[in-house]
Amino acid sequence: MKTSHSSIYYPSKYTHNVCESMKVHVQIKQNPLELRAETLYEMAARINKKRSFLFVSKVLGKHIPITPQVPLIASALLAAIYYEGKVAKQMPGKDQLIEAIRDGSTKKLQTAYSIVQKLRCQLDEPVIFIGFAETATALGHGVFDCFSNAVYIHSTREMLADQEVTLYFEEEHSHASDQRCYAPEHFLKNDKPICLVDDEITTGNTALNIIASIQKRFPREEYTILSLLDWRSEEDQQRLREFEKSHGIRITTYAILTGTIQVEGTPNLTESSDIVGESLSVVPSFERISLQSLPVPLPHFIYSSIDSFGFKKGPYYSALTGRFGISSANKQDVEAYCRSVGEYLEKYRTGKRTLCLGTGEFMHIPMKTAVYMGEGVSFHSTTRSPIFPIDQEGYPIKDRLAFESPDDPATMNYAYNVSGMKYDEVFLFFERPMDDKRLEPILRQFKGLPAIHIVDFT
Numbered sequence: 396m397k398t399s400h401s402s403i404y405y406p407s408k409y410t411h412n413v414c415e416s417m418k419v420h421v422q423i424k425q426n427p428l429e430l431r432a433e434t435l436y437e438m439a440a441r442i443n444k445k446r447s448f449l450f451v452s453k454v455l456g457k458h459i460p461i462t463p464q465v466p467l468i469a470s471a472l473l474a475a476i477y478y479e480g481k482v483a484k485q486m487p488g489k490d491q492l493i494e495a496i497r498d499g500s501t502k503k504l505q506t507a508y509s510i511v512q513k514l515r516c517q518l519d520e521p522v523i524f525i526g527f528a529e530t531a532t533a534l535g536h537g538v539f540d541c542f543s544n545a546v547y548i549h550s551t552r553e554m555l556a557d558q559e560v561t562l563y564f565e566e567e568h569s570h571a572s573d574q575r576c577y578a579p580e581h582f583l584k585n586d587k588p589i590c591l592v593d594d595e596i597t598t599g600n601t602a603l604n605i606i607a608s609i610q611k612r613f614p615r616e617e618y619t620i621l622s623l624l625d626w627r628s629e630e631d632q633q634r635l636r637e638f639e640k641s642h643g644i645r646i647t648t649y650a651i652l653t654g655t656i657q658v659e660g661t662p663n664l665t666e667s668s669d670i671v672g673e674s675l676s677v678v679p680s681f682e683r684i685s686l687q688s689l690p691v692p693l694p695h696f697i698y699s700s701i702d703s704f705g706f707k708k709g710p711y712y713s714a715l716t717g718r719f720g721i722s723s724a725n726k727q728d729v730e731a732y733c734r735s736v737g738e739y740l741e742k743y744r745t746g747k748r749t750l751c752l753g754t755g756e757f758m759h760i761p762m763k764t765a766v767y768m769g770e771g772v773s774f775h776s777t778t779r780s781p782i783f784p785i786d787q788e789g790y791p792i793k794d795r796l797a798f799e800s801p802d803d804p805a806t807m808n809y810a811y812n813v814s815g816m817k818y819d820e821v822f823l824f825f826e827r828p829m830d831d832k833r834l835e836p837i838l839r840q841f842k843g844l845p846a847i848h849i850v851d852f853t
Contacts, residue, residue: 411438414785416663419448421626425653427476428493435623435652437791440662442781446597447661449782450624451791454496455594456762457530458782459791459812460750460773462501463765464508468492469623469651470537471511476649477538477590477621478516486516486541501770508766512730515543523582526592526717527601528552528574529779533758535592536717538621540726548578549717550605551756552779553802556699556707562612564604574605578720583609588617595624596650598631603638610642618646625650664783678835681847684743691735694728695853703805711827711853716760733760736852737767745846746819747771752810753824755779755802760852761824773816777808777837784811798836801829810840820846827853 409421409432419438434453441449451458456466472493475486488510495507522542526535526549539547550562555577562576562583589609591602602620609615625648627635639646686693696719699709715721715729751768753761753776765774777800784795794814800806813821821844823837828851841847 407432413438413448414440414662414664414783417447417658417660420657420659421654422656423652423654425650428472428651430493430496430651432652434497439790439792440664440783440785442783448658449780450595451782452594452623453791454623455530455534456753456758456775457594457778458775458780460775460816462499462504463751463762463772463774464504465496465499466533466762466774467511467537467766468495468504468507470534471514471541472496473534473592473621473623473649473651474514474516474538474541476651477619478518478541480647480649481518487514511541514541516541517543518545521545521587523548523587523589524592525549525576525589525605527605529756529758531593532717532756533753533762533776534594534623536759538590538592539717539723540729543723546582546720546722547717548576548582548720549756550574550576551718553700553756556701556709558698562605562608564601564608574601577718580613582720583613585613586615588619589615590619590621593620593622595626596620596622596648597626597656599627599635603635606638606642606644606646610644616644618644620646620648622648622650623652625653626656628655662783664785676839677842678838679842679844679847681834681838681849682743683849683851684740686736686739686850686852689735689739691732693732693852700802702803704803708802708827713757713760713826713853716757716826718756729760729763733763734767736850737764740764740822740848740850741768743822743848744769744820748817748819749773750813750816750818750821751824752777752821754826755800755808757824757826757852760826764824765822768822773818775811777810779806779808781807781809782811786815796837796840798840801825801833801837802827804833804836808837813841814843818844820844820848822848822850825849825851827851 407423411419436450454469475489492507495503521544524539524547528550532549560575694714695711697710699707749772751765751774782792784792796810800808
């Protein structure tokens with residue numbers, strides 16, 4: 396894939412040639428941090444009839460491996476844009492955070508992350524941050540972490556047994572469109588402003604869907620939509636303004652890059668069936684690492700989920716991910732726990748190139764844990780999003796592992812850019828314990844790695 400651009404600063408025009416048969420034209424209109432577009436994303440072809448392209452983020456820690464500090468610093472920069480828009484003050488250390496993302500060196504990333512750890516920004520009034528599953532669960536948590544008077548909730552695509560859904564809405568362009576919130580009502584039964592956090596806004600429909608859902612049960616006057624990328628058209632923005640009027644609310648939007656896109660053509664590619672692993676193939680050996688002996692325990696809830704086959708799985712979920720709501724008072728609990736786990740897991744490392752892989756919505760705690768596991772660590776997460784892999788220069792997704800999700804065998808999961816990275820080992824991070832049978836599909840995909848470590852966090 397080739398990309399041409401007229402200038403490294405906004406306003407800039409980019410044309411992304413994807414798979415030789417599709418072009419995505421990008422016009423950047425606002426770039427408040429003056430970051431180059433190629434620092435933030437690359438373009439790939441998506442296997443989705445509703446939307447055939449994907450902005451593959453280079454700062455999110457989802458689809459492609461990156462240094463684990465990067466997405467936490469990017470979250471802080473998104474928080475800075477929100478903070479400065481609300482209180483008209485510059486976030487402390489913002490310039491160093493920007494430079495770390497631009498430069499990418501280990502030294503500057505470590506310095507920037509030390510700034511992020513100390514952030515305690517005070518807003519004029521408490522705010523509720525909501526991150527969208529599955530891609531923005533860690534991004535939303537990272538934004539929330541920067542404030543001293545906030546709460547955080549993330550939506551989920553999982554269905555819990557015997558638990559009432561607090562909110563339900565749809566993400567229309569997604570493969571898994573159903574979104575639920577299970578946070579107790581007291582987190583939302585108030586008039587506090589809500590800030591919705593997503594990695595990318597294309598039409599804004601998902602945000603409007605959740606706002607409509609909130610307004611039915613927990614009405615309020617003020618919302619903010621916060622994203623890394625905002626590609627809404629003038630028609631989309633007009634629809635938001637009409638939505639504001641019809642619901643009697645105020646919606647403000649902020650993003651690191653704002654612009655418009657035009658798409659020509661479709662990917663000229665044929666999707667082949669993924670081999671999930673033959674039943675007779677040998678499952679590679681692996682090591683389970685127990686965290687039960689750590690001095691800092693991870694609080695948990697005893698809830699069970701129900702998969703697509705009606706199978707009930709339980710019983711533990713972490714109490715510090717945001718799925719059931721957390722407050723700013725929990726920040727030090729998360730930090731202390733992740734530091735403790737990271738330093739403990741570093742002792743199990745056997746090589747210099749280590750992959751730490753979060754699973755699905757379970758991203759923020761694994762990401763923060765990976766920060767403390769030493770040098771030579773890359774982080775990203777499994778995903779439900781199917782992307783065309785093409786092993787050619789300039790295309791972001793070189794290879795793909797495909798497997799049945801350990802949480803729900805009816806759901807395909809993917810991990811990208813693993814095979815070609817020549818890792819010495821992989822740490823697979825799970826929020827809940829997985830039995831050996833459900834681990835087999837993903838383990839078969841990692842059979843070429845010298846060492847496989849399974850870490851259950853509850």
